[in-house]
Amino acid sequence: MFRLGLKRWLHACAVCLLAVVMLGAEPSSRFNKVGHQMMCACGCGQVLLECNHVGCPDSDRMIGELRAQINAGGTDTSILNWFAAKYGATILAAPIRGGFDNVAWIAPMAVFLLATVGVGFLIRMWTLRSGRHVPVSAAGPDVGGNELRERIRRETEY
Amino acid sequence: MRLHPMPEFGSFTLLLALALSVYTLVMGGVALWRTRGVSAGVDRQGDKLGETARRAGISSFVALTCAAFALVWASFTNDYSVSYILHHTNRDLSTAYKFSALWSGQEGSLLLWAWLLSAYGFVLRMRHKVDVRLSAFASTILAGIQVFFLMLLNFAAPPFAIQPGPVATDGFGLNPLLQYPEMVIHPPMLYLGYVGFSVPFAFALGALMMRYPGEKWIHITRRWTMVTWLFLTCGIFLGAHWAYSVLGWGGYWGWDPVENASLMPWLTGTAFLHSVMMQEKRGMMKTWNVWLIFSTFMLTILGTLLTRSGIVSSVHAFASSDIGTWFYGFILIVFGVCLFTFFRQKDHLKSENRLESLVSRESSFLFNNLILLAACFTVLWGTLFPILSEYVQGTKVTMGAPFYNRVNLPIGLFLLFLTGIGPLLAWRSTSLRSIRRNFILPGVAMGVALVVLMLVGVKPWAAGDDWQSTLFSLVTFTLAAGVITAIGAEFLRGASVVATQTGKNLAASTVILVRRNTRRYGGYFVHFGIVVMFIGIAGGAFNQSHEQEMGSGDTLALGPYRLVCQTYTQDSNRNFDTEYALLDVYRGSRKITQLAPERRFYHASQTSSTMVALHSTLASDLYVIYEGRNPDTDKPIIKVFLNPLMNWIWIGVLIVVAGTFLALVPNMTRSAARVTVAEPRLVEAEAHHV
Numbered sequence: 136m137f138r139l140g141l142k143r144w145l146h147a148c149a150v151c152l153l154a155v156v157m158l159g160a161e162p163s164s165r166f167n168k169v170g171h172q173m174m175c176a177c178g179c180g181q182v183l184l185e186c187n188h189v190g191c192p193d194s195d196r197m198i199g200e201l202r203a204q205i206n207a208g209g210t211d212t213s214i215l216n217w218f219a220a221k222y223g224a225t226i227l228a229a230p231i232r233g234g235f236d237n238v239a240w241i242a243p244m245a246v247f248l249l250a251t252v253g254v255g256f257l258i259r260m261w262t263l264r265s266g267r268h269v270p271v272s273a274a275g276p277d278v279g280g281n282e283l284r285e286r287i288r289r290e291t292e293y
Numbered sequence: 294m295r296l297h298p299m300p301e302f303g304s305f306t307l308l309l310a311l312a313l314s315v316y317t318l319v320m321g322g323v324a325l326w327r328t329r330g331v332s333a334g335v336d337r338q339g340d341k342l343g344e345t346a347r348r349a350g351i352s353s354f355v356a357l358t359c360a361a362f363a364l365v366w367a368s369f370t371n372d373y374s375v376s377y378i379l380h381h382t383n384r385d386l387s388t389a390y391k392f393s394a395l396w397s398g399q400e401g402s403l404l405l406w407a408w409l410l411s412a413y414g415f416v417l418r419m420r421h422k423v424d425v426r427l428s429a430f431a432s433t434i435l436a437g438i439q440v441f442f443l444m445l446l447n448f449a450a451p452p453f454a455i456q457p458g459p460v461a462t463d464g465f466g467l468n469p470l471l472q473y474p475e476m477v478i479h480p481p482m483l484y485l486g487y488v489g490f491s492v493p494f495a496f497a498l499g500a501l502m503m504r505y506p507g508e509k510w511i512h513i514t515r516r517w518t519m520v521t522w523l524f525l526t527c528g529i530f531l532g533a534h535w536a537y538s539v540l541g542w543g544g545y546w547g548w549d550p551v552e553n554a555s556l557m558p559w560l561t562g563t564a565f566l567h568s569v570m571m572q573e574k575r576g577m578m579k580t581w582n583v584w585l586i587f588s589t590f591m592l593t594i595l596g597t598l599l600t601r602s603g604i605v606s607s608v609h610a611f612a613s614s615d616i617g618t619w620f621y622g623f624i625l626i627v628f629g630v631c632l633f634t635f636f637r638q639k640d641h642l643k644s645e646n647r648l649e650s651l652v653s654r655e656s657s658f659l660f661n662n663l664i665l666l667a668a669c670f671t672v673l674w675g676t677l678f679p680i681l682s683e684y685v686q687g688t689k690v691t692m693g694a695p696f697y698n699r700v701n702l703p704i705g706l707f708l709l710f711l712t713g714i715g716p717l718l719a720w721r722s723t724s725l726r727s728i729r730r731n732f733i734l735p736g737v738a739m740g741v742a743l744v745v746l747m748l749v750g751v752k753p754w755a756a757g758d759d760w761q762s763t764l765f766s767l768v769t770f771t772l773a774a775g776v777i778t779a780i781g782a783e784f785l786r787g788a789s790v791v792a793t794q795t796g797k798n799l800a801a802s803t804v805i806l807v808r809r810n811t812r813r814y815g816g817y818f819v820h821f822g823i824v825v826m827f828i829g830i831a832g833g834a835f836n837q838s839h840e841q842e843m844g845s846g847d848t849l850a851l852g853p854y855r856l857v858c859q860t861y862t863q864d865s866n867r868n869f870d871t872e873y874a875l876l877d878v879y880r881g882s883r884k885i886t887q888l889a890p891e892r893r894f895y896h897a898s899q900t901s902s903t904m905v906a907l908h909s910t911l912a913s914d915l916y917v918i919y920e921g922r923n924p925d926t927d928k929p930i931i932k933v934f935l936n937p938l939m940n941w942i943w944i945g946v947l948i949v950v951a952g953t954f955l956a957l958v959p960n961m962t963r964s965a966a967r968v969t970v971a972e973p974r975l976v977e978a979e980a981h982h983v
Contacts, residue, residue, distance in 0.1 A: 168759075224688045228694065258651050
């Protein structure tokens with residue numbers, strides 16, 4: 136019962152959030168948003184709306200196409216797919232076509248999450264161990280090391 | 294047969310430098326082998342051999358200085374018999390840019406790299422008495438790196454190659470994008486950073502090879518690492534400022550592979566600077582630190598490989614060439630040597646202590662390292678993913694700003710959070726009472742900042758499609774308030790204690806406090822600078838822009854500013870033709886300045902370049918670009934950006950620089966942190982293991 140209630144609340148929240156987002160979306164901001172999600176085809180390596188080449192052979196035409204697509208009522212995804220189909224996948228400023236493109240997004244997050252969990256686990260393990268053992272001494276001969284460390288401690292701790 | 298005295302002198306000195314570096318490497322290695330496990334003075338022949346290797350290393354610096362001088366001389370004397378000079382300079386180039394031609398092409402920049410490496414080596418070898426044996430190891434390793442670059446310069450990318458055929462009367466000119474004051478200083482700064490990491494790398498590898506006892510090698514290299522990090526930081530942000538001022542797209546960081554190549558070693562270098570403190574203070578993280586500095590060095594080489602080999606495309610990478618193969622080989626050798634040394638000596642890297650609590654300074658350093666490395670991985674992943682995608686799918690993809698911004702934003706915010714809380718935690722373990730005491734004030738500051746920001750209109754839910762960037766800005770500003778308060782509270786707390794001890798007022802006590810522990814409080818300044826930079830970056834969420842054709846008398850309004858075109862005209866000099874517009878800038882009814890955005894067309898290179906006009910205040914930058922003329926109306930097209938808080942980024946960098954300088958200053962009550970060893974001694978462990 137509680138679970139169902141929670142699910143409903145979550146759905147309602149998601150709908151509200153979507154509504155807020157969609158209601159706030161205006162054509163000009165959509166133009167800006169979608170225009171920043173693709174590159175200029177002229178090879179300058181810049182985002183479409185940031186290409187500032189004088190006499191750029193592509194940006195004006197592409198901007199016109201973008202306006203036409205937005206006015207035709209296409210969704211962001213369909214517009215981006217249209218451009219990708221016409222100019223190739225490299226026209227998209229980020230890989231968003233699904234499939235293997237998803238790996239680009241998942242890998243950094245997965246590494247980050249795994250590393251966070253790993254560090255947390257490591258700290259936990261070390262903490263438990265240190266509760267059972269006296270700290271170990273230096274592995275090798277420590278000529279002058281303790282003295283130096285003590286000096287560093289004095290210098291770096293107030 | 295034509296004679297080319299200066300280029301031939303340059304070629305000869307390069308060859309001489311290579312011979313000297315090979316001698317330093319080989320004889321230095323032989324001397325270290327002969328004297329392993331014996332006290333200084335026992336094997337006099339070995340010691341003498343080591344000394345000749347050291348002197349050869351010093352001489353290689355002199356030889357490389359002569360080579361660099363020869364190239365600069367050829368540039369100043371318009372010696373177009375040298376292919377490099379022909380392709381990167383022209384007669385009408387100003388003196389500063391003729392000098393900067395040294396690093397404006399591949400061969401020249403490799404020469405700069407080798408020269409800087411030899412300069413670092415020169416300092417290291419001159420200061421060898423700080424620890425003779427460790428310095429000898431480091432010197433030999435540096436010589437190995439130098440041999441690689443000198444082989445490139447002598448055999449793969451010779452800067453003194455002679456142009457076949459008759460000598461041209463004028464050169465092709467310097468790339469117009471590089472004809473900007475910052476380009477005179479940005480590449481050397483960046484290279485000082487890149488190359489500088491060779492020194493801590495050499496010390497770390499040398500210390501591991503000789504099973505150096507204790508953590509003194511870290512102490513010796515601390516200043517090297519910090520200075521190197523400082524150079525890299527300055528280099529990166531000078532590059533960002535150059536991109537902002539010259540490229541004319543309104544931004545400062547485009548996540549281009551060349552930019553990424555500089556950011557990656559900066560991230561791992563920053564992680565090293567933090568985690569090395571754990572080794573100094575607690576004898577922990579030894580393996581981690583060694584691999585961090587190994588990785589940092591390898592990333593500097595990888596960055597060069599990525600941009601020089603042509604395996605990734607970049608708007609400002611050098612043309613693809615076959616020297617990438619050399620870098621592959623070098624990275625493999627470096628990695629092999631590091632791995633071999635590590636496995637051979639890994640028992641030397643056992644931790645002396647273990648982590649005692651999850652809530653401690655140590656764990657905050659661990660998480661700090663995690664975040665920095667996650668950011669580094671993201672950048673590396675984004676840089677290499679197009680290659681992977683081509684391999685798997687058969688098609689390349691673009692990894693542009695949308696990818697990096699989205700993935701790195703949460704990581705950056707987490708880093709900002711840790712910047713605030715890390716210094717508040719105690720070593721070993723932090724009590725709940727201490728947490729409560731230290732975190733109340735920053736918590737309150739964050740709450741107040743959140744409410745105030747919402748009241749002034751930073752509302753993600755009302756930002757439409759920009760809700761994500763507005764949300765991130767809101768979180769950034771809120772966290773920044775907390776971190777700044779935490780840093781301020783740390784100063785206040787320390788100064789209060791000093792005031793109680795000395796009876797001086799709070800300001801004087803703060804000065805005493807900082808001078809007593811420059812490293813710690815310099816570090817806080819650096820953190821403060823980073824927070825200020827984050828605030829500047831977050832301001833990007835509120836950027837506005839407008840593009841308009843502007844004839845005489847036409848008006849363009851953006852934010853609080855109104856621009857009125859007075860006139861537009863063109864001019865010419867020997868180096869370039871220029872078109873520009875004169876725009877009066879009004880705020881309300883008051884004229885505040887006149888801006889003159891222009892577009893230049895350089896004769897020698899037959900290329901054009903934008904000269905951005907900028908009106909900069911603490912609140913925002915008015916950034917004006919002359920985009921060209923409409924061929925139908927012949928009127929100029931003007932694009933205007935209003936970039937809020939941009940100056941905060943540059944101010945933040947200045948604070949970071951000041952903080953790093955402060956951290957380098959010796960403490961007031963102690964003499965300079967120089968540790969000298971009376972005489973080289975037998976290292977027992979080395980006798981058994983090398």
